[in-house]
Amino acid sequence: MRIFKFGGASVKDADSVKNVAEILKATEDKNIVVVVSAMGKTTNLLENVIAEYLKNNTATCNEFVTTFKEYHLEIVNELFENTNHLIYQKTAKLFDKMVSFLKVNKSKNHAFVYDQVVGYGELVSSTIVSEYLTEFGLKNELLDVRKCIITDDNHRDASVDWKITQQKISEKVNTSGLSVTQGFLGSENTNNFTTTLGREGSDYTAAIFAYCLNAESVTIWKDVPGVLNADPRYFTKTLLLNRISYREAIELAFYGASVIHPKTLQPLQRKEIPLFVKSFLNPTASGTCVGKGDRIDPETSCFILKKDLVLISLSSLDFSFMMEDNIGDVFKWLYTYKMKVELIQNSAISFSVCVNDKFGNLERLLAKLREKFRVKWNENVTLYTIRHFNPTEVKALAENKNVLLKQESKETVQLVIKE
Ligand SMILES: Nc1ncnc2c1ncn2[C@@H]1O[C@H](COP(=O)(O)OP(=O)(O)O)[C@@H](O)[C@H]1O
Numbered sequence: 001m002r003i004f005k006f007g008g009a010s011v012k013d014a015d016s017v018k019n020v021a022e023i024l025k026a027t028e029d030k031n032i033v034v035v036v037s038a039m040g041k042t043t044n045l046l047e048n049v050i051a052e053y054l055k056n057n058t059a060t061c062n063e064f065v066t067t068f069k070e071y072h073l074e075i076v077n078e079l080f081e082n083t084n085h086l087i088y089q090k091t092a093k094l095f096d097k098m099v100s101f102l103k104v105n106k107s108k109n110h111a112f113v114y115d116q117v118v119g120y121g122e123l124v125s126s127t128i129v130s131e132y133l134t135e136f137g138l139k140n141e142l143l144d145v146r147k148c149i150i151t152d153d154n155h156r157d158a159s160v161d162w163k164i165t166q167q168k169i170s171e172k173v174n175t176s177g178l179s180v181t182q183g184f185l186g187s188e189n190t191n192n193f194t195t196t197l198g199r200e201g202s203d204y205t206a207a208i209f210a211y212c213l214n215a216e217s218v219t220i221w222k223d224v225p226g227v228l229n230a231d232p233r234y235f236t237k238t239l240l241l242n243r244i245s246y247r248e249a250i251e252l253a254f255y256g257a258s259v260i261h262p263k264t265l266q267p268l269q270r271k272e273i274p275l276f277v278k279s280f281l282n283p284t285a286s287g288t289c290v291g292k293g294d295r296i297d298p299e300t301s302c303f304i305l306k307k308d309l310v311l312i313s314l315s316s317l318d319f320s321f322m323m324e325d326n327i328g329d330v331f332k333w334l335y336t337y338k339m340k341v342e343l344i345q346n347s348a349i350s351f352s353v354c355v356n357d358k359f360g361n362l363e364r365l366l367a368k369l370r371e372k373f374r375v376k377w378n379e380n381v382t383l384y385t386i387r388h389f390n391p392t393e394v395k396a397l398a399e400n401k402n403v404l405l406k407q408e409s410k411e412t413v414q415l416v417i418k419e
């Protein structure tokens, strides 16, 4: 049994969906679970629907809904010649369900509404991919992942209930055929409402299936040749990493190498299931293999960056030390306001923390911190991380940049830079 994950870029238009079918056709193994994400940038589009909906901007919300429908219908029109094909009814049903949720919903809980709406990206894309594979001659079963992955009710960042999920996946997945399912989604155990596993969480979905099915491997198909030693969006010279250890991959993903979702690696490492990162543009190339061991091949420095972070610097109002009690309070509030902590540094009377304000709570956090500390902050900072650095590279990176903070350990240098 193998797990293949196709992300937004690999199903962004009709040609890409056709390419997915070609990749599956060329694979000798027929026992595959295919995990698909929403097409292209659909999740961003649905985030706009939700934002406008919650602001009661009905006209703008409806415009985004129309764009969502038209985008998918254009892909369907190109994929299916028969205008009476069942796919038209199936997609129309999903569109109607989404719209009627928006009509009848009374909840103002952003995270809850978000999960109920954003999930339609994956529900529509998996339906189109599954129907197209059938049309193409690849018999498959469309699985509702919400009947397989069971989570708590922490909407937008739900945690998996591994015991029930294991049981459900074993029951629902036909291990001798091709299944297509949705990435990113789960459902609440108590009432079946849709939950999501965090943005870009479909890689993690693939790892959950792999873990529960004791899969032979996971392959995530990307628009890059594999894991590179630097983010190709920001660095012109990059090198393909042929092989990396789980530990190295966890570190890279944690520091922000967005090619692999950080939660993906732990379940795979626990069962020593290899992860292949391959190019859907060049499927026969070997890509990157993440597996056992402790090295990276080739041995090289890796450059990662995270943008749009906030650096908060605190000092005590009365010149007292920043000790356990003060720091304990800071962490309690960071947790309460759902800040993702990227880096911390402290001295006797000051404490700096670089955070990702994923849920838009910065103002509230700052207000709370001001009750107890002198607070300074810088928005829109970038955190650069260099693993296996050499000093010349660090110097070159920092040149002509406004470095607000630097932290160095044996293997890693991190710089917080105001661009
Ligand atoms: N170290 C890296 N190696 C390769 N790609 C990277 C790296 N860091 C960031 N990326 C970015 O990750 C993208 C692929 O991941 P992602 O956008 O999540 O794909 P998908 O949504 O299709 O699954 C690449 O297009 C690339 O811009």
Ligand SMILES: N[C@@H](CC(=O)OP(=O)(O)O)C(=O)O
Pocket (backbone or CB within 6 Å): 006, 007, 008, 009, 037, 038, 043, 044, 121, 183, 184, 198, 199, 200, 201, 202, 203
């Ligand atoms: N569609 C979701 C989940 C996901 O993982 O997408 P992708 O595989 O395209 O990163 C998102 O954009 O967050």
